[in-house]
Amino acid sequence: MSEHGRHAFHERDEHGILVRPAVAADVPHIQRLIAPYVDRRILLGKENVALYGSIQQFRIAEGPDGVPIGCGALAVFWDDIAEVRTLALDGDWIHKRVGHRMLEALEHDARELGVARIFCLTFEVDFFAKHGYLEIGESVVSPDVYAELVRSSDEGVAEFLDLARVKPNTLGNTRMLKIL
Numbered sequence: 621m622s623e624h625g626r627h628a629f630h631e632r633d634e635h636g637i638l639v640r641p642a643v644a645a646d647v648p649h650i651q652r653l654i655a656p657y658v659d660r661r662i663l664l665g666k667e668n669v670a671l672y673g674s675i676q677q678f679r680i681a682e683g684p685d686g687v688p689i690g691c692g693a694l695a696v697f698w699d700d701i702a703e704v705r706t707l708a709l710d711g712d713w714i715h716k717r718v719g720h721r722m723l724e725a726l727e728h729d730a731r732e733l734g735v736a737r738i739f740c741l742t743f744e745v746d747f748f749a750k751h752g753y754l755e756i757g758e759s760v761v762s763p764d765v766y767a768e769l770v771r772s773s774d775e776g777v778a779e780f781l782d783l784a785r786v787k788p789n790t791l792g793n794t795r796m797l798k799i800l
């Protein structure tokens with residue numbers, strides 16, 4: 621049986637983990653989940669207003685007791701490229717394949733949206749490499765698309781383009797790309 625849409629993966633696995641679309645009430649949980657990584661400059665911090673405004677991009681991993689233990693988002697940049705961003709797990713749940721399930725769900729979302737390439741900017745190179753992401757150099761879009769993307773006010777787009785103003789955010793990160 622195949623499932624479609626945002627509710628694909630909408631069942632608990634054998635460990636009681638559910639990966640579901642985010643709802644507005646998840647925003648405080650997303651802030652809680654990303655805070656330790658934002659503090660360590662591993663993830664970019666987000667204002668609540670930005671999280672509410674992009675809540676449809678997010679998926680939440682729910683623990684067996686229904687409490688969110690992970691989050692992640694897929695942001696579409698252009699007709700054939702999106703970014704996996706703000707992927708974060710509660711420290712108690714690291715290395716239990718929840719990240720794997722969340723990434724699979726976000727890749728499903730990309731396919732549903734008709735996007736064939738997924739970018740990420742990360743310190744977790746091994747995790748993404750094991751999921752088929754390859755390190756890339758500076759630009760993977762044409763000059764025409766670059767010229768349009770540069771008009772975006774989104775920090776993630778600026779990081780994707782490697783703009784000078786966001787270089788302090790991206791120091792030490794690896795740029796990676798997967799073709800679905």
Ligand SMILES: CC(C)(COP(=O)(O)OP(=O)(O)OC[C@H]1O[C@@H](n2cnc3c(N)ncnc32)[C@H](O)[C@@H]1OP(=O)(O)O)[C@@H](O)C(=O)NCCC(=O)NCCS
Nearest residue numbers: 657705706707708709714715716717718719720742744747
């Ligand atoms: C990146 C991140 C989401 C990965 O999530 P995760 O759930 O720990 O990852 P997984 O468990 O799916 O896979 C990690 C490893 O654990 C292994 N693993 C899975 N279950 C395991 C278990 N029960 N016991 C031991 N290892 C296990 C996996 O095989 C994998 O190992 P491998 O890399 O050698 O194959 C998580 O580490 C995180 O939140 N990082 C901080 C934020 C960040 O950098 N995000 C990415 C940028 S957007």
